[in-house]
Amino acid sequence: xxxxxxxxxxxxxxxxxxxxxxxxxxxxxxxxxxxxxxxxxxxxxxxxxxxxxxxxxxxxxxxxxxxxxxxxxxxxxxxxxxxxxxxxxxxxxxxxxxxxxxxxxxxxxxxxxxxxxxxxxxxxxxxxxxxxxxxxxxxxxxxxxxxxxxxxxxxxxxxxxxxxxxxxxxxxxxxxxxxxxxxxxxxxxxxxxxxxxxxxxxxxxxxxxxxxxxxxxxxxxxxxxxxxxxxxxxxxxxxxxxxxxxxxxxxxxxxxxxxxxxxxx
Numbered sequence: 001x002x003x004x005x006x007x008x009x010x011x012x013x014x015x016x017x018x019x020x021x022x023x024x025x026x027x028x029x030x031x032x033x034x035x036x037x038x039x040x041x042x043x044x045x046x047x048x049x050x051x052x053x054x055x056x057x058x059x060x061x062x063x064x065x066x067x068x069x070x071x072x073x074x075x076x077x078x079x080x081x082x083x084x085x086x087x088x089x090x091x092x093x094x095x096x097x098x099x100x101x102x103x104x105x106x107x108x109x110x111x112x113x114x115x116x117x118x119x120x121x122x123x124x125x126x127x128x129x130x131x132x133x134x135x136x137x138x139x140x141x142x143x144x145x146x147x148x149x150x151x152x153x154x155x156x157x158x159x160x161x162x163x164x165x166x167x168x169x170x171x172x173x174x175x176x177x178x179x180x181x182x183x184x185x186x187x188x189x190x191x192x193x194x195x196x197x198x199x200x201x202x203x204x205x206x207x208x209x210x211x212x213x214x215x216x217x218x219x220x221x222x223x224x225x226x227x228x229x230x231x232x233x234x235x236x237x238x239x240x241x242x243x244x245x246x247x248x249x250x251x252x253x254x255x256x257x258x259x260x261x262x263x264x265x
Contacts (some may be wrong), residue, residue, distance in 0.1 A: 050100060
């Protein structure tokens with residue numbers, strides 16, 4: 001690995017050491033059913049992301065905090081809320097996950113929350129569970145060999161759904177080998193930040209029907225959503241286009257209007 005991803009992981013290793021020095025509470029809250037939330041009859045589910053900055057997009061809207069934005073997403077119809085946990089590169093935090101979960105719970109909305117982090121150690125999963133996450137992002141590329149299986153197993157032992165991110169067929173095979181039920185294909189290469197729509201469509205099409213297939217990155221307009229909905233994808237994640245809006249409610253509603261699946265899907 002090189003480029004942006006290498007710098008993120010170098011930073012993450014230092015964070016993990018710091019996290020090990022603090023006590024993390026054990027929580028009893030039951031997690032939401034992520035698989036059911038992302039399987040919608042006749043439509044592709046949308047996952048809306050809270051991300052205040054990214055290496056590719058730069059600074060994004062801060063008109064709403066993570067809690068208010070999660071609530072706006074859920075009320076517009078998002079099936080899941082993704083919250084960035086990384087601070088140096090994405091201006092995120094585990095506290096943002098907690099704010100999102102609290103806002104949804106206070107409103108009586110059982111919408112699952114994904115802790116979107118570069119997970120390399122179980123302590124990050126313990127922290128995600130502590131702040132109310134229902135699922136944790138597990139990036140196959142950064143977990144070589146048996147590390148992927150260890151992290152997936154650790155997720156399950158903590159009651160978190162492992163949301164396994166892949167980019168190609170080799171990583172798909174690894175995800176299936178560890179029993180992943182939710183598999184996301186990232187259209188963006190994490191090293192170069194380049195997009196590859198053709199690769200994404202090809203890999204999505206090879207995800208078995210018993211798994212939830214998720215399209216990650218690159219959806220910027222209603223037409224992009226409609227195209228993704230015509231593919232194998234059960235769900236798609238949207239971030240930057242929503243985060244450029246001070247109030248994302250209306251644009252998310254327009255995107256959701258294009259999520260209908262054709263009868264053959």
